[in-house]
Amino acid sequence: MSELVQAVLKSSEKTDLYEFIAQLSKDSDRYFLRNQILQAFSEYCSDREKPAYFFHSSSLGELIHYTHELILDDREIWFLLRPRIASQEICKLDRDRDRVEPANVRDLLAFRDRLVGRFFPEKGGLLEIDVTPFYAHSPSIRDARNIGSGLEFLNSELSAKRFHEPEQWLSVVFDLLRDRSYRETPLFLNDRITNREQLSQQAIEALKAIDSLDPETPYPVFEQDLRQLGFEPGWGYNASRVRTVLEFLNKPIGTSDRAVLEAFLAHIPLIFNIVLVSVHGWVAQEEVLGRSETSGQLVYVLNQARHLENQLQNEIKLAGLDRYGVRAKAIVLTRLIPNSEGTVCHQRLEKLEDTENAWILRVPFREFNANLTQNWLSKREIWPYLETFALDAQTELVREFEGTPDAILGNYSDGNLVAFLLSRQFDVPYGHIAHVLEKPRYLFSNLYWQDLEERYHFSLQFTADTIAMNAADFILTSTYQEIVGTPDTVGHYESYKIFTMPELYHVVNGIELFDPKFNLVPPGVDESIFFPYFETDPVGADGDRERTRRDRLKSLLLTREDPDIFGKLDDPDKPAMLAIAPLTAVKNLSGLVECFGRSPGLQERYNLVFLTRTIHRDRAKDEEEKAEIEQLYEAIARYALENKLRWVGMRLTTPDTGGVYRAIAENRGIFVHPARFEAFGLTTIEAMISGLPTFATQFGGPSEIIQDGENGFSIDPTDLEAMARKILDFSDRCDADPDYWSEISQRAIERVRAKYNWKLHAKHVLAIAKTYGFWRSAAKEDREALLRYMEALFYAIYKPRAERLLAEHCQG
Incomplete structure (x- = not known):
């Protein structure tokens, strides 16, 4: 990517580059991250009255959008560029001589140390952590889009490379099954089979022995016949299952049938x-x-x-x-x-x-x-x-x-x-x-x-x-974002690729992102607890239990007076905007209250209801919780929201939490998840399967759960006006089309049931x-x-x- 810097230097935009750097140099900081760089460049374009294309499409604009870190020195400008997901390149510009050249990781880490006054070469060298040699001969995924699909990679390409001949496959399977037992119970093979050749021969004989049996014949009926051939229990509960598993032993493994390994392992109980x-x-x-x-x-x-x-x-x-x-x-x-x-x-x-x-x-x-x-x-x-x-x-x-x-x-x-x-x-x-992972959550946490x-x-x-x-x-x-982020953000695991702990060690390569691990x-989501608002409780088929719970929770959420509840609603019958989150700054409940307070339209259409662990400052578990409580009360008072919201501060049981979602959905409410970042978003899928149209942060996992506008809505929690506008646009469309709320609700339910269920999760993990x-x-x-x-x-x-x-x- 150093050629991109060189292209700017050779163009008429060279002056803009140096003027932009001069603008940044006025700041006391010398280390700028992507959001700061983009914001500063936007201000530069506005101040210089640049045409609209310049921010995005000029050579300098392209360079700025690829730049994730910019570090200024008296003579040098360091660029950490991210031309594509899971790829980082470093270059430095000597501003006195207009010379740009690629730089290596070691130089960048040492420069970062000097920047914070923690580089002392007279003390000797520093430990370098570099895992590159240990992955050099390991299989590697080539396309960044396939990162996170390690199982599929192993079951296809690696199988084809490893098992060139059936004998290789049988040898590994024999080693896998030999001497396996459960406590005192021998499994799979006994001492009549001592090598891979016998395994293949005896498998053919075993298939002949059960070929004439009814597929439903229980295993004990032919157990002794298989034991004589060298096979112990573990192959299946009836003749059909045993036949299926034994047939895998003589199937070739390779690109022509990449599912053989996966299917074989799925049929063999190897984990107890x-x-x-x-x-x-x-x-x-x-x-x-x-x-x-x-x-x-x-x-x-x-x-x-x-x-x-x-x-x-x-x-x-x-x-x-x-x-x-x-x-x-x-x-x-x-x-x-x-x-x-x-x-x-x-x-x-x-x-x-x-x-x-x-x-x-x-x-x-x-x-x-x-x-x-x-x-x-x-x-x-x-x-x-x-x-x-x-x-x-x-x-x-x-x-x-x-x-x-x-x-x-x-x-x-x-x-x-x-x-x-x-x-x-x-x-x-x-x-x-x-x-x-904590490191990317705290800016410069490794540097300082x-x-x-x-x-x-x-x-x-x-x-x-x-x-x-x-x-x-x-x-x-x-x-996927946990691993390698997005084109605009670095992934949590990716953040461990290159970093320095000044005076402790340098990480030249801390994780191999293309490894198929x-x-x-x-x-x-637990569907016995979280289920659509129009369904009855799976435990109580007549629905009485669910109806009783829902009535109790509606009272708790909307009308009941309690020392652990703040706010008294002028109109409890209005639909509610629901939020459920811990009292931490990243969950951004104070931002949600601010958004609600600034928007008369939201206050006209909805009540705001949110649940936290407590509403009391003196019960806060730490300073962060206390600060968030204080910010919430301050925003409520500033916008006079006491009669337009309910803040419930108590720990509900998990079944009651499921009931909360359904109680709000029954009155055509919505769920809002305004976190500044969310790794996954359990509350998002809980709300969606309950039938609540869901507005969730675009930063992190919810953006992969929600297909924006199809089964929910992605919001930018840093832009409160845009967040309010998106919710109001949804409300306007519901007014124009009475079926729209139900359409989004149903699509949300279908999305979660198809992709986010624990049974599917458990099968995949095993x-x-x-x-x-x-x-x-x-x-x-x-x-x-x-x-x-x-x-x-x-x-x-x-x-x-x-x-x-x-x-x-x-x-x-």
């Missing part, structure tokens, strides 16, 4: 015990879903555990293994909190409702400092306890499973680090989940980490992230876990060097810093 790690605690079921900083994650984890366990039990039944006492088990691993404040979080085990064998297992932190470890700890302070927690959890998991897990899923930075440590101990596949360390401990978190995401066998994301698997586990065993030596490198980073960087924080805790 699975662990989902969510460390920071306050994990239970009703009314104990974390603190405000973790509640969304825990809803996801518990729903995922329930549906994974249900899917595993179903696979066991299809394999015919339930006859032999084989049972799946899912465990949500978290920390035990002795001072549990009246909850069950001090109990070691808790069974998950609606499951046969899924549990919450709580393991305490070791008591280095009882004043801390006896109580809940913020996710920012738990880093020193994770290594010993993993060691203790290993013992507890072996006890609960009466063996070892078959797969581990980590959640968030801390849970993923623990999952990595456990996967190394158990030698099993590890899947990484982190719908929100020393100034923020006391409060945030970013050196530990970003190191843990880098280790865990590279060590993972596969990474699950809810949206990334898989897009959105979460689902298919991924089995496929990556298969490749892990087939090419284990290819990953060992990378895993050793991540262990080195753990012991050389993470552990010493964690021990330093532990010492501070023990002194406090």
Whole structure:
């Protein structure tokens, strides 16, 4: 992209470039990000009365739109250009000599350090983290549009390259199935089959043995015949299923039939015990879903555990293994909190409702400092306890499973680090989940980490992230944007590609975005709780239970007086704009109130109803929550909205939350999600399946859920006037066409049911876990060097810093 800068220098726009740089130089800042650059360039074009095309279509305009970072020095101008998704290029301009040249990552990182006064070459060199060599011989996705489709890539291109001959396929399958058992129950093969040639021959004989049987013949009828041939239980519950699975063994794998591997693995139960790690605690079921900083994650984890366990039990039944006492088990691993404040979080085990064998297992932190470890700890302070927690959890998991897990899923930075440590101990596949990564949420958090360390401990978190995401066998994301962003924004994972932690280390390449470990698997919605407003409660077929709940919630939302409710509506019968969110700045509830307050049209058409954890300043859990409460009250008072809104500050049960959506939908209301950024948007799909026309932020996951204007509406929460106008345009169209509200409502329901359901999610996750586990065993030596490198980073960087924080805790 340096040629684009060169083109500007050789054109009449050279003067504009230098005048624009001079305009930026008047600012005290020297480091500009994309939004700042675009805003400044827009002002420049306006001040110079440039024609309309100049901003977008001139050579300089094109350069500016590709520029994601601009750094000014006395003599040099550094450009970080992003010509396309998942691609970054660096160049620098010597303004004295008009010379532009490509620059390397190392120079840019050193320049960033100098910019913040943290570059001291006399102290010696700095550790460079570069994962490039470890991915050099790994398969790589070529087209950025296919990033996030790792499973499909492995099942097609990699299979074709790996299995040139049927014998290679049989050899890997034989190694996979040999010596597998469930506790004392042998599975798949016995000692009559000792090599791949016998596996192929005996499979043909087994097919002959069951060929004359009725397809529905139960497995026990021909069990002994198959055992004589070398086959143990696990191939199917009847003759039809067994025949289907055995036929896979003699099918060629390659580009001509890329689905063979996926279909074979889908029919073979390879996972019986699975662990989902969510460390920071306050994990239970009703009314104990974390603190405000973790509640969304825990809803996801518990729903995922329930549906994974249900899917595993179903696979066991299809394999015919339930006859032999084989049972799946899912465990949500978290920390035990002795001072549990009246909850069950001090109990070691808790069974998950609606499951046969899924549990919450709580393991305490070791008591280095009882004043801390006896109580809940913020996710920012738990880093020193994770290594010993993993060691203790290993013992507890072996006890609960009466063996070892078959797969581990980590959640968030801390849970993923623990999952990595456990996967190394158990030698099993590890899947990484982190719908929100902290580094891109806090601008310049890595560059100024020393100034923020006391409060945030970013050196530990970003190191843990880098280790865990590279060590993972596969990474699950809810949206494509999580990985590589959009043409205008950098993805959360992409932000770990190049960064500096001044005086700690430089990351030259922290993640390989084109590696097929990334898989897009959105979460689902629990349709027993969240369902359309015109349907009855699935639990109570006569609808009485649902009607009673809806009447109670309408009273709560619109008319009931309560110390935990603010506002008294002049007209409770008007449709409502509903919002449900934690009290954090990024969720932008204060922006929604500001938008409502500025718009007489919205106030005429709607009541505003929003739900948070509390309405009381003195009950705020932290300074951020307190600040948001104060901003809400200030905006309400400034626009005199006391009789036009209802602010409900109480924690509702999950079924009641589902009822809230339906109660608002019944009166033809809408749902508004005004977050400045949302990684996925569970409330978005909950509202949509309830039948509420939904207006959700265009920044993040909701833009992939909603097809704007088709089944919902994307809004820009930074442009309050445009947001109000979009809602009012919808209202005007509803007035003109009485069916329009119902059309959008129905399309929203259909969208969620087709794409965002937990059953589909669980099947996809297990298919991924089995496929990556298969490749892990087939090419284990290819990953060992990378895993050793991540262990080195753990012991050389993470552990010493964690021990330093532990010492501070023990002194406090």
